[in-house]
Each structure stands twice: as C-alpha cells, then as structure tokens.
Amino acid sequence: MIDPNGRQVDYLRISVTDRCNERCLYCLPENYSNWLPRAEVLNDAELLAVARAAVSLGFKKFRVTGGEPLVRPGVVGFIRELVALPGVESVQLTTNGTRLPELAQLLFDAGLRRINISLDALDADTYRTITSGDVAPVIQGIKLVKQIGFPSVKLNTVLMRGKNDGEILPLLNFAAEHDVAIRFIELMPVSLTEMLSEKNFLPVAEVFSLLKREDELEPMNEPLGFGPAKYFRLKQRGVTVGLIGALSDLHFCERCNKMRLTCDGKLRPCLGNHLETDLKPGLRPAIDEEKLRALFRGTLAEKPSEHLFRNNYQPQRVMTAIGG
Numbered sequence: 001m002i003d004p005n006g007r008q009v010d011y012l013r014i015s016v017t018d019r020c021n022e023r024c025l026y027c028l029p030e031n032y033s034n035w036l037p038r039a040e041v042l043n044d045a046e047l048l049a050v051a052r053a054a055v056s057l058g059f060k061k062f063r064v065t066g067g068e069p070l071v072r073p074g075v076v077g078f079i080r081e082l083v084a085l086p087g088v089e090s091v092q093l094t095t096n097g098t099r100l101p102e103l104a105q106l107l108f109d110a111g112l113r114r115i116n117i118s119l120d121a122l123d124a125d126t127y128r129t130i131t132s133g134d135v136a137p138v139i140q141g142i143k144l145v146k147q148i149g150f151p152s153v154k155l156n157t158v159l160m161r162g163k164n165d166g167e168i169l170p171l172l173n174f175a176a177e178h179d180v181a182i183r184f185i186e187l188m189p190v191s192l193t194e195m196l197s198e199k200n201f202l203p204v205a206e207v208f209s210l211l212k213r214e215d216e217l218e219p220m221n222e223p224l225g226f227g228p229a230k231y232f233r234l235k236q237r238g239v240t241v242g243l244i245g246a247l248s249d250l251h252f253c254e255r256c257n258k259m260r261l262t263c264d265g266k267l268r269p270c271l272g273n274h275l276e277t278d279l280k281p282g283l284r285p286a287i288d289e290e291k292l293r294a295l296f297r298g299t300l301a302e303k304p305s306e307h308l309f310r311n312n313y314q315p316q317r318v319m320t321a322i323g324g
C-alpha cells in the first residue's frame with residue numbers, strides 16, 4: 001500500500017498483549033494497573049484475520065510484540081500460524097527475553113527465524129533498576145537462540161543518560177562476543193515515569209562519537225532488517241551496530257513503512273500520534289475481511305508525514321498497550 005506521502009507501507013507490528021512481566025522505567029508508569037480486560041484482547045483467529053486482510057493489501061512483514069508477547073498464553077501456536085499464512089514473507093519477534101530459556105526452541109520449531117531482544121544493561125543492578133527484572137535469564141536466552149541457530153538476532157538498548165550510559169561499551173563487547181547485532185534507540189516520550197527530558201535524553205550522535213573513538217566504523221549500505229536504524233560495522237570488534245535516532249534524526253519518518261495493531265484491535269498509522277482506527281467492527285460479531293480492508297485503507301489515508309514526538313507529545317496510551 002502507498003500512503004499519502006508516497007511511502008510504501010508493508011510492515012505490520014502486531015501487539016498480542018498489553019501485559020508485561022517487567023516494568024521498564026521508560027515504558028510503564030509506576031503502579032500501572034490499567035490492564036485491558038481479557039475480552040477486549042483479540043483472540044488468535046481475530047489477529048490472524050487482521051494479518052490476512054493486511055496481506056491481501058500488500059503487507060509482507062510482520063512483527064509480534066507487546067507488552068511482552070511471550071507472556072500471552074498460546075503465543076507459540078499463534079506465531080506458527082502467522083508464519084504459515086500465505087503471502088507472509090517475514091515474521092519477527094520483539095521480546096524482553098525473560099522467557100526465552102523455556103520457549104526459544106519451541107519458537108524456532110514454529111518457524112520463527114528473526115528475533116529482537118531488549119537488553120538495556122548487562123550489569124544486574126542496573127538492569128533491575130531499569131526494568132525491575134532479572135538479567136540472568138535474558139543472557140541465557142540470548143546464548144540459547146544463538147546456539148539453536150536463529151539467523152537474525154538483534155539486541156535493542158534504549159539510551160538513558162544517567163541510567164545506562166556506562167553500559168554502552170560492555171553491551172557492544174557482549175554483542176561482539178556473541179555474534180549478534182545491537183541497536184541503540186533514543187528514548188521516546190511514551191511513558192509518564194521516566195519522562196523524556198533534557199537530562200535523561202542521550203542522542204545517538206553521542207554513541208556514534210563513542211564508536212568512532214573506540215573502533216573503526218564502516219557504514220553499511222544494506223539495511224539490516226526493515227526498520228529506520230542506520231547501521232555500521234565496527235571493524236575491530238566485528239559487530240554490527242544500529243542507531244535509531246527517533247528524535248534527533250529529522251529524516252526518521254521519511255521511509256516509515258509501518259502500521260501498528262494494538263492488542264485490543266486498534267490500528268495506528270504512527271507510533272507518535274494519537275490517531276487510531278478501531279478494527280473491531282470488522283471482527284465482531286463476525287469476521288468481515290472486506291470491512292477490515294476498508295478500515296485499513298482509511299487508516300493508511302491518514303498516515304501522518306511524521307511523528308509528533310518533538311512537539312511536547314503527551315502519551316495517552318502506554319507503550320505496552322500500543323506495541324513498541
């Protein structure tokens with residue numbers, strides 16, 4: 001599908017749950033309890049109907065996310081069905097990695113090949129401060145997915161000055177040692193706890209300078225994946241690094257190819273905008289693919305040319321509900 005700004009949109013991020021077993025500072029507000037009632041969350045048949053409608057309109061790439069997707073009961077079966085859907089070319093998963101030790105092999109057997117794992121720190125105390133969780137199973141999960149042979153494994157690190165700036169080099173070395181790519185992501189204003197401010201914002205340009213001091217950088221012409229990251233190869237360490245300048249890169253939205261489905265069936269044309277279309281009229285009481293397609297087309301027609309993150313954007317829905 002081509003949007004009003006001439007961009008080809010063929011990538012759907014599907015949030016399968018708003019629940020999470022961690023509470024990242026920059027994602028969930030403190031004492032958050034506003035979880036969606038179960039009945040509001042789309043079931044597998046409904047999620048797959050949306051995916052089928054998307055495929056019929058030219059979507060080819062899908063990412064399963066959340067909340068934490070691996071806490072959704074039956075998520076492996078859902079991924080198996082999504083991978084097998086005719087016309088689906090790529091299925092990826094974004095996870096905090098905590099459940100990979102038990103699920104990695106099952107996910108591989110279900111046909112998943114591409115996986116992004118969030119890792120904001122290696123140091124156990126820093127990791128706990130940021131996520132409220134335990135880093136050990138995540139590290140175990142990363143080693144396991146490499147051992148199983150997932151061909152695409154990337155780490156995602158959200159940059160926060162004063163919280164994990166000291167972790168950048170250890171994370172780079174860890175990524176090199178385990179032969180995985182790593183992406184550094186600028187903090188976006190989507191939480192009411194670790195609110196984006198001049199104090200905690202760490203621009204990717206600083207990471208770039210650090211990389212230049214520490215290694216020999218080679219820009220990569222071929223993007224690694226389907227997102228907005230700019231990739232470099234660090235020649236000495238032999239590791240691929242992606243920089244996601246969601247705020248500082250003024251060209252960030254120019255090649256945006258995505259739409260997002262929230263787990264309660266809202267289609268969002270842009271992460272940094274409150275626009276959303278309720279797809280439930282095309283799903284309940286019965287699945288109506290023609291209606292779904294019409295709702296998709298209408299949403300695409302509204303896709304903004306760029307996000308509003310630089311304009312004092314205030315989140316109305318937390319990231320777990322939208323699906324980052």
Ligand code: SAM
Binds near residue numbers: 066116
């Ligand atoms: N629970 C999964 C995880 O932790 O990867 C998937 C959902 S999470 C919302 C998806 C991605 O969004 C993660 O890489 C996370 O670090 C990133 N993210 C969440 N809040 C963010 C923020 N305020 N700024 C930038 N990235 C953020």
